[in-house]
Amino acid sequence: MNRHKTLVLRNGEMAAFALTIAVMLVAPGCTQTAPTTNSAPSPTSTAAAKSAVRAGVFDSATGTFFLQTGDGPEANSFTYGGVNSVAIVGDWNGDGFESISIYDPANGAFFLTDLNVSAPAKDTFTYGETNRKPITGDWDGDGKDSVGIYDPKSATFFLTNRNASAPAVETFVFGAPDMVPVAGDWNGDGKDSIGIYDPSTRTFFLSDLNVSSPAAHTFSFGSAGSVPIVGDWDGDGRDSVGAYDPAKGVFLLRNALSDGPPDREIQFGAPGMTPLVGRWAAH
Numbered sequence: 447m448n449r450h451k452t453l454v455l456r457n458g459e460m461a462a463f464a465l466t467i468a469v470m471l472v473a474p475g476c477t478q479t480a481p482t483t484n485s486a487p488s489p490t491s492t493a494a495a496k497s498a499v500r501a502g503v504f505d506s507a508t509g510t511f512f513l514q515t516g517d518g519p520e521a522n523s524f525t526y527g528g529v530n531s532v533a534i535v536g537d538w539n540g541d542g543f544e545s546i547s548i549y550d551p552a553n554g555a556f557f558l559t560d561l562n563v564s565a566p567a568k569d570t571f572t573y574g575e576t577n578r579k580p581i582t583g584d585w586d587g588d589g590k591d592s593v594g595i596y597d598p599k600s601a602t603f604f605l606t607n608r609n610a611s612a613p614a615v616e617t618f619v620f621g622a623p624d625m626v627p628v629a630g631d632w633n634g635d636g637k638d639s640i641g642i643y644d645p646s647t648r649t650f651f652l653s654d655l656n657v658s659s660p661a662a663h664t665f666s667f668g669s670a671g672s673v674p675i676v677g678d679w680d681g682d683g684r685d686s687v688g689a690y691d692p693a694k695g696v697f698l699l700r701n702a703l704s705d706g707p708p709d710r711e712i713q714f715g716a717p718g719m720t721p722l723v724g725r726w727a728a729h
């Protein structure tokens with residue numbers, strides 16, 4: 447057990463080191479290769495390769511994204527957006543791969559791109575009031591993600607199926623105010639739906655429908671200060687949640703929508719960054 451702990455910490459240091467190199471020495475848009483270690487692969491690396499869901503982090507202080515290119519600390523790094531942008535992830539064009547994008551809370555504006563490089567935005571639009579929390583998902587099951595926003599004061603979600611300034615197609619209240627919104631395909635029907643995470647009790651409340659209704663899945667996962675993340679870690683077609691520890695730069699992933707320990711752990715990024723998850727589109 448102690449030995450495992452040591453290995454984990456050393457990988458974390460290596461990831462932080464790789465990020466430092468990427469920031470300081472290399473032009474945006476290039477794949478970074480960090481020094482490799484000779485440590486044995488973790489028992490979970492096979493599952494990671496199968497699902498091909500990778501980690502990423504966003505450094506909002508510099509507007510720099512770091513997207514994991516394998517199971518280790520190697521990262522594709524590039525800048526996109528500005529300081530204080532909120533990073534989002536989606537498959538806007540339905541090609542099966544996710545790209546990063548940003549939300550500017552001060553203007554309620556989205557800047558979408560299909561490429562994981564430094565490049566101008568493909569779609570720019572405002573949606574809803576300013577200073578909302580953005581979410582993304584394939585609400586109508588057409589294979590393309592679109593955006594939504596959550597108003598923490600009123601616990602109201604506003605979802606659209608078009609990435610444009612347009613009235614919301616779904617507006618509903620879910621849960622209590624001041625929660626953290628999440629979205630995913632919890633039941634594997636091809637449509638994403640919302641949920642909320644209560645940081646004070648580390649409890650997820652997930653719905654299979656985008657309407658006001660009781661939660662379909664309620665369970666606790668994570669630790670004090672952890673940030674909720676969503677992804678299909680085991681490739682079974684259903685999303686589940688994880689918890690990112692910003693103090694350590696660790697992603698803890700669980701496959702079942704229930705209380706229990708993590709099934710997988712990913713060390714990626716330096717502490718204090720925003721966690722991201724996706725099947726990253728090649729740049």
Ligand SMILES: [Ca+2]
Binds near residue numbers: 537
């Ligand atoms: Ca895509």
Ligand SMILES: [Ca+2]
Binds near residue numbers: 583585588590
């Ligand atoms: Ca859609």
Ligand SMILES: [Ca+2]
Binds near residue numbers: 637
């Ligand atoms: Ca679903």
Ligand SMILES: [Ca+2]
Binds near residue numbers: 679685
């Ligand atoms: Ca899954």
